[in-house]
Amino acid sequence: MQSFKLGFLVNPIAGIGGSVALKGSDGDGIAEQALALGATAKSNYRAQQALEVLLPYQERIQVLTVSADMGETTAKSLGFDTQVIYQATEPTSAIDTENAVQALIDEGIDILLFAGGDGTARNVCSQVGDSFPVLGIPAGCKIHSGVYAVTPKAAGRVIEKMVTNELVTLTDADVMDIDESLFRDGVVKAKRYGEMSVPSELQYVQAVKSGGKESDELVLQDIAADVINHMEEQLYIIGSGSTTAFLMEELGLANTLLGVDVIQEQDLIATDITEPQLWQMLEQYDDQQGEQPAKLVITLIGGQGHIFGRGNQQLSPRIIQRIGKDNIIVIATKTKLAQLNQRPLIADTGDQVLDQALSGLIKITTGYNDQVLYPVASPN
Template identity: 65%
Template sequence: MSFKLGLIINPYAGIGGSLALKGSDGKAIREQALAMGAVQLAPERTRQALTLLLPYQQQLQIVTASGPMGEDLCREMGFSTQVIYQSPAQSEAEDTENAAKAMLTEQVDLLLFAGGDGTARNICRAVEDRVPVLGIPAGCKIHSGVYCVTPKAAGRLVEMLVQGELVSLLEADVMDIDESAFREGTVRARRYGEMRIPSELRYVQAVKMGGKESDELVLEDIAAHVIEQMDEQLFIMGSGSTVAAIMTELGLENTLLGVDLVQHQQLVASDLTAAQLLDAIDGHDVKLVITLIGGQGHIFGRGNQQLSPKLIRVIGRDNILLVATKTKLKALGGRPLIADTGDAELDKQLSGLIPVITGFHDEVLYPVASPD
């Protein structure tokens, strides 16, 4: 299965650091740094991360911006490269944002970017939490929690994802300081939002017992995470025991091998057919809660045929809440989840990394593949 990696390099990140300019934000500072002989370090730091991915060139497709924002380095290193944004010779903050927005339309599995806190702010403004991101530290200021500790650490983490290892998703703060105030000796840090980042899987949570997950406590945590999101929207509750645990926490009757409809945490309808589901959701915002069905990791096509291709298209991939314990995912032995909806094109659209809710505010990224 191929991995689609979005890449954005801020070529001017960190350019003022070695010259004691206290940052790189703003055209004037950049021009001053260049006039003083500053060296662009971001491309080289990106190279350090990408070097670890060279063994996976057959599995990896890099989606990037033209020239120094990514294309030049990727082609030089021999990666399969698709340019989806044409940047000017001297890129600005809006080019970072526009390139990031273009990545969303390409449905990249991960957006990797090189820069500093200003770059992180630009990325956050463009994508918010709609795609997992990861920062390669290349700026003067690295206060944001979206960056790895080193470029090689970023490469290792991407390697884990490409290899299909379980990697947790965390919410990380995007921080920045006022450079003008900083140059006057005052540090004014401000939070600008948060983005989802992959992090190494750690089993250090309250749901552990004796080094292993306690299924009952994990299911309660998963249920709490989903229930917290239930508001005005309609929630289609798929089949399977993990979804049944959510219904139990809600105190609602559940169709174990069927599909139910919930709104305002109340049961609206039970055991609906494909046609009834389409009629019920017409004109509503909808989320779909599903789990793994069958021993081969199927999320569609085994025991939940009521979830028709037409219904899934209406709901959209971003509104699918996939729930499973980490133990259940580990039992797959690294095999991808399978989407077998009966619509080959839809199966391809569903492929790629997907967040799996594995506890309360705890998610991991796991690959989905189509049958072919």
């Protein structure tokens, strides 16, 4: 049987700045700064989740990849027939990504599966344009591009269809990215950089993320009024997103649109907090006020239905577990829920046990004294 040639590439530092509030990994010295603040690289773990779906088909797949942490280590650890096509420099760079993409395509791969964020997609696009099939494994802080699967496992499912010779339609998807220097200041400025050809399995591949704020101000006022009316004296952690930003605006508090803030008794006590800082704060709070558990207020990130795993990496599995599912407040407009076309919300924390625990029906505040039940699913 002829082998399926899977091109496999990992940006090992993709998303490394997310948990420490740096909003990404683009820019000189950002990765080093993130590591110094206690961040850990997770893109290879997310790439591994995608490849694990393909383990039943190992005999059919040859993985052509890049040296060390740019793909080789993960593919070999899972036992795939692995061939290194390109030797990356150390530390790796965008130039390595671009050179590796070209080398892999020259080897006659069937599709390029890559793990990264929007910056990585831009690097890949600069080499392939819309002339070669690709699929992204989401591993960055910001995933605006339509070339990524909804979750790492979803990426594996799409490749599985190709390996088993199911009909997979290709479509052109936009490559989008934002200016991280502005992003770190709370300004979202997205730009289209091109398009690439991706498998269009709609349940597995995301649409281009919406970039605008909610426009229905009256509905948002009702949602904010409901949350504020039920606020007590305990700690409230406010996640990222335009809907939570409106809540903060109604409270008259400064907000980190793309970060995590903390309030208590409706006063702002921490802004753009990192995961280690948040963990320490929760430890101190629980020691002092254990009878009143902290609350977490979150919303859907973009148009994909993610409540965890996109744009809020500060909310790590240990943070979410400490807070507890019963203390999570989800807010969203019914319009935004309707745009999901009955697809479930997605909890993609990186911890499979936690994702499963978060799955099922969850209450969502959609107005004043108005809640709906909506399903949450763990990644496919």
